Amino acid sequence: MSYRLKLKEMRKASGLTQKEVAERADVKLATYRTWEQGVSGISLEKAYALAMVLGCSVNDLCGWPKGKNEGREFEDDFEAELLRCYRASTPDRQDRILDTARDAAGMSKEMAERHMSEAKQQTA
Helix, strand or coil: CCCCCCHHHHHHHHCCCHHHHHHHHCCCHHHHHHHHHCCCCCCHHHHHHHHHHHCCCHHHHHCCCCCCCCCCCCCCHHHHHHHHHHHHCCHHHHHHHHHHHHHHHHHHHHHHHHHHHHHHHHHC
């Protein structure tokens, strides 16, 4: 069974060039072009990597309908944007995003704990 992924459609929808997708997915531009043209097959691992870069699912790349459990709801638009930015980043930048998020979460937790401690002392 052979099929052609919707790489071109998803790439254009994401506003990326072939070169940008290839770089972010860590593949050669020529290789990506053969995938987009349907000339050569692609591993599931690489299809997943491309889906992450393009901000979609492998099902979207295959043109399959969304399942009832697919697609997560986000608390707000900022959360959805953060995920889109993360997925569109290079692996190195993804690491930086995670470090920044972890640092911010840690600082928020420390501040909340400090405020709770101060509030307890004031009521005691």
